[in-house]
Amino acid sequence: MPTRDQTINFGAGPASLPTPVLEEASKSLLNYNDLGMSLAEISHRSSHANAIMANANQHLRDLLDVPDNYEVIWQQGGGTAQFSVVVYNLVAAYVARGGDIDKMTLDYIVTGGWSKKAYEEAVRLGMGRVNLVADARKFNNGKFGMIPAEKDWKLSSPEDTAFVYYCDNETVDGVEFPGTLQSVDSSVPIVCDMSSNFLSRKFDVSKFAVIYVSPS
Secondary structure (H helix, E strand, C coil): CCCHHHCCCCCCCCCCCCHHHHHHHHHHCCCHHHCCCCCCCCCCCCHHHHHHHHHHHHHHHHHHCCCCCCCCCCCCCCHHHHHHHHHHHHHHHHHHCCCCCCCCEEEEEECCHHHHHHHHHHHHHCCCEEEEEEEHHHHCCCCCCCCCCHHHCCCCCHHHEEEEEEECEECCCCEECCCCCCCCCCCCCEEEECCCCCCCCCCCHHHCCEEECCCC
16 A cells, blocks of 8 residues: 555645644544544634634735735535525625616626536526626537636626626636636626635735635
């Protein structure tokens, strides 16, 4: 049987972790901070659990230079739950800032299976017009596997757009955006699913209204 040092992980989603990190985690699953209890056994309301959350928040803010006006929220539910959550919240935000609900559009850039599912959920919810900004299959012989040039996108007018949604890295279809969206008006909130490539590189958090990261 190969050792960890002899194994190379080419998984598109789960990445390899340093062995010392796994060793430390395994110790905490037996006896966290010499409490005589597992990390999974301590109360989520305890000072120990609160310290874990506070440290995680601060580390994340430090790594990405998260602006002070952004919140880091830890939620239950997978990525597919966010397909609905972002619609409800961003539509409410659009109305709160004086947007015309009768003209409101939700813009979706579909470049793979995950953004396709998100687009379909927005259509199902029926909250305003859902605009398909670009469907990569129309530019690639009916298949995913590329990102249409931004000059070919059909974005809605900024004043009517509740948000623009895209998936930064489509693991199933092997597509990753090379950088932030350039053609979206700065007044339009951008929602990005970074579930599979979050923290793989540094980026400007302030360019986004919502970033979510979660298992499917």
